[in-house]
Amino acid sequence: MNDIIYGKNSVLEALIAGKREFNKILISKNIHSDAKLNKIKELAEQKGIIYQFVAKEKFAAYTEFNHQGIIAQISPIKYMDLDTFLELQHTNASIIILDGIEDSHNLGAIIRTAVCAGVSGIIIPSRRNVQVNSIVEKTSAGAINHIPIIKVNSLTNAVEKLKKSNWWIIATDASAKDNYYDINYCDMNSAIIMGAEHAGVSKSLLKASDYIVKIPMLKDFNSLNVSNALAIIIFESVRQKLTKKY
């Protein structure tokens, strides 16, 4: 079974990461050569991966994607098991738990930001949440290859396991009293739960959390996009870790 990834960045990052099997790479005869394309061809040759130049009509099935004239058929990403993740050494680490994110672009953007912030893993539930697909891979700009995605059947069970393994659980909720910057992220392993754009974090998870925080707004308006909200919180933790100030 093959996944399709598309765009120069996605294909290049998957080649560099080297974690997935490539069936083949298709390159439109109409695209111009550049440094990225040359690097893709070089890596494919090194790794014995087939690439073919094809007529642009071959891409007709992929017009919904911004493929830039290049797609690759590769094995699906390997999800990590939560137990395997917990056996690794974690010190002052962060993970993100996604509770009901529906939009592929949001998941891709979250993965990209998480990698930049040095996050150790992302937990998604196997139901009621978007899974990793071609749009997620593309929006993540290749970041999907640099972070474990942990799929679990029950977020509630996952949170209980994390707590037993000395992780602190931080949920976000618009009606929280505490602000996200009131927490000291420097001396703990923190798991940050982000909820669906409309429904928010589910009640059972809020109840199981050690902290519930909000992002204070300077103007009373609707709400932030979930990937932007996550970026604000996770980079506050980065700021604290780098400056030791909170």
Place this chain on the structure above:
Amino acid sequence: MNDIIYGKNSVLEALIAGKREFNKILISKNIHSDAKLNKIKELAEQKGIIYQFVAKEKFAAYTEFNHQGIIAQISPIKYMDLDTFLELQHTNASIIILDGIEDSHNLGAIIRTAVCAGVSGIIIPSRRNVQVNSIVEKTSAGAINHIPIIKVNSLTNAVEKLKKSNWWIIATDASAKDNYYDINYCDMNSAIIMGAEHAGVSKSLLKASDYIVKIPMLKDFNSLNVSNALAIIIFESVRQKLTKKY
């Protein structure tokens, strides 16, 4: 000349803001009534705006948009003049300057985050930057109605004008020495320049800036999405303003 806006949130927010003329609202006969739709009908009736229930085939031309069975034909947004903006009273305010943002979703997300952060205005150049279109309006989740968009012919001239009016210019650049949180945003009017995802902020604007800052990464990877980068910086300024700590 009419713009098309689509989706319940976009239409509702435009009605509430009341800044633009409505030609008419088209509602699919197939959508279910809910609180938002009822509010839209109520406001339209109050304001004497025509709404029509139409067969879903009427929406065939708009399938590329996630219209949720509702569109409105309205007058284009009114851009604000920079001189008009500068005549307003600004104390400890923020504005955002966009230099070459190409993606409509990014512009929409930036506008949404800017409103939540209480930003006073967004400056875009009349060329080499995406303009406000239907996708921008939808992605902004109606935020476009709550913030002045200032269109200028030359960003360089705009920056010079801002400096003369006692605004401090902060540009973002991956190779900067200072971090975005090293600046005290509490005691000044700050204008934050965000660059294109690939090219960054143009050299002439970097040269004209008072500060150049970066977002430090915990993992050396590609880069952040521009709307996430902006969210991180602007909410650091919000944090400082609310806590008086920096």
